[in-house]
Amino acid sequence: MNLKNMLKKSNNAIGVFDSGLGGLTVLKNFLQVLPSYSYIYLGDIARLPYGSKSADRIYQYTCQSLDFLFKKNCKLVIVACNSASAQALRKVQQEYLPNNWPDRKVLGVVRPLAEEAALNKYKRVGVLGTKATISSQTYKKEIKKLNKKISVYENSAPLLVPLIEEGWAKKSVCNKILKSYLRPLKQKKVNYLILACTHYPFLLKKIKHLMGSQCQVSDPGKIVANSLKDYLNRHPELKIKQVKNPELKFYLSDQPELFKNLGEKFLGQEMKNLKQIDLEK
Numbered sequence: 001m002n003l004k005n006m007l008k009k010s011n012n013a014i015g016v017f018d019s020g021l022g023g024l025t026v027l028k029n030f031l032q033v034l035p036s037y038s039y040i041y042l043g044d045i046a047r048l049p050y051g052s053k054s055a056d057r058i059y060q061y062t063c064q065s066l067d068f069l070f071k072k073n074c075k076l077v078i079v080a081c082n083s084a085s086a087q088a089l090r091k092v093q094q095e096y097l098p099n100n101w102p103d104r105k106v107l108g109v110v111r112p113l114a115e116e117a118a119l120n121k122y123k124r125v126g127v128l129g130t131k132a133t134i135s136s137q138t139y140k141k142e143i144k145k146l147n148k149k150i151s152v153y154e155n156s157a158p159l160l161v162p163l164i165e166e167g168w169a170k171k172s173v174c175n176k177i178l179k180s181y182l183r184p185l186k187q188k189k190v191n192y193l194i195l196a197c198t199h200y201p202f203l204l205k206k207i208k209h210l211m212g213s214q215c216q217v218s219d220p221g222k223i224v225a226n227s228l229k230d231y232l233n234r235h236p237e238l239k240i241k242q243v244k245n246p247e248l249k250f251y252l253s254d255q256p257e258l259f260k261n262l263g264e265k266f267l268g269q270e271m272k273n274l275k276q277i278d279l280e281k
């Protein structure tokens, strides 16, 4: 392929960014709902968990990750990471993009997930997320903006991300910890639960079971994928084209072995194009 065609191809890719494995729960839905687009996935596994970092640190890491994906020619990046969406997205959209990448677009995950909860008229909504996401109260604010009458109950679950990244999602210790994080939300009798961390859908079945039939728990990746589909339909001017042979590339900021092993099982496909990179260079 000549250079011009190569550039054209990567111009088309949609960037997907998360601190680690979690974003794969979003990417998997993109591949199902929007299979004819090319994607570049960036997992900042060297610096995870983002959920226990300060807002300033998360903003810095997010900008570095966006720089990387923009230099790969992505016109549009989905910040799949809730912690980054909650703590950094607004500043990225209002300051970072206009000053550095005025022709690029970045979307987060909070808005579509909050809309799903608020517009379906659930009265008592639970939010389970990282410390960074919950302390920002971004979900609560977004839901209240859409419907003041909804009661929102939030809880952080800081131990889940490391367990999932370690491949411990199915171990009984994970179940025990999960139960204790869900208990306060169950006690509040929430009838809808937002999984406000991309890692938690790895535990979707268990969470549904533990919350019981009175509580609806959706797969956030599916909601984000449908919202991206709608966004792409509304923005033909971005000229992100569907292609016959879409590409799927993975970049990781540290040793990829464990990520690859767990990620391939989860996605049900081989990660052929995978490279280790340094985001701090």
Ligand code: DGL
Binding pocket: 018, 019, 020, 022, 023, 048, 049, 050, 051, 052, 080, 081, 082, 083, 084, 130, 133, 161, 196, 197, 198, 199
């Ligand atoms: N999966 C990310 C999120 O959605 C962050 C996990 C972490 O790095 O703490 O919040």
